Amino acid sequence: MAASWSTIDCDVHVNVPSMKALLPHLDEYWRDSVLDRGMNSLDSISYPPNAPLTARPDWRGKAGEPPNSLDLLRTHALDRWNIDVAICNCLYGVQLLYSEDMAAAFAKAVNDWVAKEWLDRDPRLRGSIVVPMQNTEFAVAEIERCAGDKRFVQVLVLAMGEAPLGRRQYWPVYAAAERHGLVLGIHAGSSYRHPVTSLGWPSYYIEDYCANSQGFQSQVASLVCEGVFVKYPKLKVVLLESGVTWLPAFLWRLSKFWRGVRLEVPWVDRSPLEIVRDHVRLTVQPFDGPDDPVAVAKLIDHMQSDDMLLFSSDFPHWQFDGDDIMPAGIPEKLHGRVRRDNALATYGRLAEAAA
Amino acid sequence: MAKHVIAALREFPAGTRKLVDVRGRQIAVFNIKGEFFALANRCPHQGGSLCAGRLTGLIEASEPGQYRYSRRGEIIRCPWHGWEFDVRTGKSWCDPSRVRARQFAVSVAAGAALVEGPYVAETFPVSVEDEYVVLDA
Numbered sequence: 001m002a003a004s005w006s007t008i009d010c011d012v013h014v015n016v017p018s019m020k021a022l023l024p025h026l027d028e029y030w031r032d033s034v035l036d037r038g039m040n041s042l043d044s045i046s047y048p049p050n051a052p053l054t055a056r057p058d059w060r061g062k063a064g065e066p067p068n069s070l071d072l073l074r075t076h077a078l079d080r081w082n083i084d085v086a087i088c089n090c091l092y093g094v095q096l097l098y099s100e101d102m103a104a105a106f107a108k109a110v111n112d113w114v115a116k117e118w119l120d121r122d123p124r125l126r127g128s129i130v131v132p133m134q135n136t137e138f139a140v141a142e143i144e145r146c147a148g149d150k151r152f153v154q155v156l157v158l159a160m161g162e163a164p165l166g167r168r169q170y171w172p173v174y175a176a177a178e179r180h181g182l183v184l185g186i187h188a189g190s191s192y193r194h195p196v197t198s199l200g201w202p203s204y205y206i207e208d209y210c211a212n213s214q215g216f217q218s219q220v221a222s223l224v225c226e227g228v229f230v231k232y233p234k235l236k237v238v239l240l241e242s243g244v245t246w247l248p249a250f251l252w253r254l255s256k257f258w259r260g261v262r263l264e265v266p267w268v269d270r271s272p273l274e275i276v277r278d279h280v281r282l283t284v285q286p287f288d289g290p291d292d293p294v295a296v297a298k299l300i301d302h303m304q305s306d307d308m309l310l311f312s313s314d315f316p317h318w319q320f321d322g323d324d325i326m327p328a329g330i331p332e333k334l335h336g337r338v339r340r341d342n343a344l345a346t347y348g349r350l351a352e353a354a355a
Numbered sequence: 356m357a358k359h360v361i362a363a364l365r366e367f368p369a370g371t372r373k374l375v376d377v378r379g380r381q382i383a384v385f386n387i388k389g390e391f392f393a394l395a396n397r398c399p400h401q402g403g404s405l406c407a408g409r410l411t412g413l414i415e416a417s418e419p420g421q422y423r424y425s426r427r428g429e430i431i432r433c434p435w436h437g438w439e440f441d442v443r444t445g446k447s448w449c450d451p452s453r454v455r456a457r458q459f460a461v462s463v464a465a466g467a468a469l470v471e472g473p474y475v476a477e478t479f480p481v482s483v484e485d486e487y488v489v490l491d492a
């Protein structure tokens with residue numbers, strides 16, 4: 001079965017419909033706390049339900065609600081586009097909680113809910129382990145708890161958290177990920193500890209969403225400069241819903257200035273461009289490309305690698321219309337890599353299953 | 356190429372450097388702990404004066420947080436963009452095979468030998484009792 005895979009979707013979203021759905025996966029104290037404290041939802045403001053981006057109009061329900069069931073995921077995406085494997089990323093506000101204990105309890109609940117309500121019900125689905133990065137020890141414990149289930153293929157963190165991801169405080173998380181053959185998936189979104197731009201808080205949603213690419217840039221710089229890939233040479237990082245086209249220009253900048261100030265970071269012993277090419281991958285939705293396919297092909301050329309792009313639909317987010325799942329201009333000869341090969345080369349656990 | 360006497364040895368002590376002009380070419384000459392090195396004074400990146408740069412050591416690391424510092428004073432950093440060059444080879448640290456500062460040979464010779472030639476002493480007065488720094492450029 002696995003050998004015949006032709007399309008691997010590296011970013012689809014499954015959403016916790018209500019706090020009630022998590023109750024069976026919380027222990028008694030936290031279950032009662034939900035009711036005692038009157039907690040309704042941990043949905044963050046990263047994807048407001050009515051924002052156009054949050055769901056394609058033709059996928060919304062009668063009341064305009066974003067699609068959120070296995071049936072709809074199958075109908076709109078998996079079956080429609082013959083997706084063989086889809087990696088589910090659950091964005092729920094676990095990363096926003098201030099209590100480390102609560103974050104750990106809800107991360108566990110979310111992961112168990114994903115396994116039971118999604119992974120158990122469709123063999124095409126894979127999961128990402130939501131981790132409470134508020135506390136590194138708890139994050140590692142959650143990885144250890146879930147890692148035995150090989151359907152979990154990556155560790156999921158947000159593009160904008162409490163501190164830059166390269167910081168050594170987080171390294172045990174990367175050690176655990178590397179040890180278990182899990183990818184570090186960094187998804188758009190913020191825990192809103194800091195303003196989403198380095199200038200301060202913007203006024204509008206569009207600014208928040210666009211600021212994510214700056215967050216991603218800073219995370220790439222942090223991971224490279226702090227030496228995470230020197231310390232964990234087998235670690236792969238996937239930028240999810242990051243946009244793509246900002247990368248070459250950012251790497252030119254990072255690599256250029258590295259030449260002048262590399263003595264601050266002597267462990268960065270080759271160009272950041274090369275390090276990123278070896279360790280970092282990006283999903284193709286959104287692509288943020290120009291309309292002209294020739295210009296898109298040139299942008300891909302600038303990446304100097306055919307291995308970096310991973311197919312994603314970003315279901316149910318509204319990134320494209322109709323069945324144009326592959327961003328226009330990605331050269332035909334790369335489609336096989338983007339759809340399948342690159343994901344297999346990145347996600348060790350998918351490759352194991354495919355072997 | 357010709358040999359040029361650029362200084363009396365006693366006037367070019369260790370830890371100092373000189374910018375010399377050889378027929379219109381600017382060459383930076385360094386005395387590092389008694390050894391002489393000469394590089395074209397034009398950084399191959401954008402032309403900064405290497406003679407005006409800071410001499411530092413070679414910093415390497417096998418992993419983050421491990422600093423292995425050696426060859427103190429043998430790496431010149433261009434004052435414009437901080438690119439590092441090995442004074443012994445002229446090679447840049449970041450791109451040694453493609454980016455390098457042109458290197459010239461420097462030697463120390465006895466005045467007696469210089470007087471006999473075939474050196475180009477030009478305007479520099481040479482006395483047989485002293486030693487001199489000679490640049491091959």
